[in-house]
Amino acid sequence: MTITVLAVHLFLCVFDRLPFFRLLFSVLCHGVYSLNLKTFPFIQLTSLPFLASCVLVFADHFLWFNYFMQNHRPFMDIASFFGVCVWLIPFTYFISLSANDNALPLSDPNAADTIPSQQKKGLLKSLLGALGMKTQEPAIPTTHVTEDxxxxxxxxxxxxxxxxxxxxxxxxxxxxxxxxxxx
Known part of the structure; x- marks a missing residue:
């Protein structure tokens, strides 16, 4: 998906004549986003690639927002550009990080037990834990019913x-x- 987005950047430079240095900055942002793939799906919220990705997604957004404020284009063109070239890859990473690791298909069902419990936590629980906030346990305890x-x-x-x-x-x-x- 990242390669496709990078190809779209190249086509936008050649055919739509979007500014080269802004497109180059976006390509570099996508390079930093792809550094998160080394440990994916176990991404440390305090790692340099993750923190840099968080900063760069906002920088890339505001860079292009300022460009389109100065150079008016149809709304659908701008919305499509932001959806594909600016937000698609970071949002895809974010959504995949918040998925439950135990819900992912595994070839060996016992492999989920080898993952340390610290890494089994979802993104929200990890983020709240990093901020020092306690997460609540379920309010309703579950029990196993044995009778029909x-x-x-x-x-x-x-x-x-x-x-x-x-x-x-x-x-x-x-x-x-x-x-x-x-x-």
Whole structure:
């Protein structure tokens, strides 16, 4: 994808006569973005290539924004240029970093267990951890249900540990289901 975007930069220089040095700066930005591929998908938020990429995406945006403010073009041309030549590669990296690593397909399902737990965290949790903020654990604990759920609803005897309002709700619901089946 980066090579395609670089080819678009070349075509824009040749056919649309966009400024050479601004296009060269964008090409250099894409070179810095590609340095993140060395350790991809495990990118350290404090590494020099990642921090440089964050700065350069804003610099590239404002460089081209100033150019298009001085040289008016149709809106769709400007929007297409920004979408493909300025934002596509950085946003693609950002979106792929925020994906859950365990959701990626692996040839060996046990390989996910060899990844250190520090690297299994998503981008947002890593960023909040770097800023010193604690992430919250899930509010609802999950449990494993071993019995057949449909049979537990049909039972008229209340389960151990259920409150009386929940028991009466499920007992009334199961009676209504049984009455509907009979009718």
């Amino acid at each position: 759920v449909s049979m537990s609803y049909m039972s008229t005897t209340p389960s151990v540990g259920m409150t009386s309002s929940v028991r009466s709700h499920y007992s009334a619901s199961s009676r209504q289901v049984q009455n509907r089946k009979m009718a």
